Amino acid sequence: MLPRIPVMDDSGMKRLSLLEKKSLGPVCGCIPKLHACHAAFFVVIIPDMTKKDLFENVSSCCDIPRKEAEQAVESVLDIIKETLASGEELKVSGFGKFAVHLKRDRKGRNPQTGEPITISARKILTFKPSTVLKQDINTN
Numbered sequence: 001m002l003p004r005i006p007v008m009d010d011s012g013m014k015r016l017s018l019l020e021k022k023s024l025g026p027v028c029g030c031i032p033k034l035h036a037c038h039a040a041f042f043v044v045i046i047p048d049m050t051k052k053d054l055f056e057n058v059s060s061c062c063d064i065p066r067k068e069a070e071q072a073v074e075s076v077l078d079i080i081k082e083t084l085a086s087g088e089e090l091k092v093s094g095f096g097k098f099a100v101h102l103k104r105d106r107k108g109r110n111p112q113t114g115e116p117i118t119i120s121a122r123k124i125l126t127f128k129p130s131t132v133l134k135q136d137i138n139t140n
Helices: 051-062 066-085 131-139
Strands: 004-009 012-017 024-026 041-043 090-092 096-103 106-109 116-119 122-129
Touching (some): 051 066, 066 096
Antiparallel strands (some): 024 041, 090 096, 096 122
């Protein structure tokens, strides 16, 4: 059985397991290790983080206006796209490695007719998480 941790929510004190902790976030949306405003946690259920959510999190964590956070995030994403489009690998220490790999032509079958076809060569994007990221994901 997982240990239970006390967590504040709108209705008062609540106890949640570590599995439930994944849906929790600090009031400001920051990563707990990086910011000091985490005296109380609130239950925040966000199915997927969007670009808009990322802008808001960067804005609140760095105490900068949302517009500046948006420009910073967009600039970083553009640099990542340009780097990968040129065929270079992108290594982010403590996070992981993005790489573009070439897949050669291969034989396949049309599932409806069973007719043999050639699947053309293409580029694929891969991501390999760092050991640090794997450990952080598995310990939280």
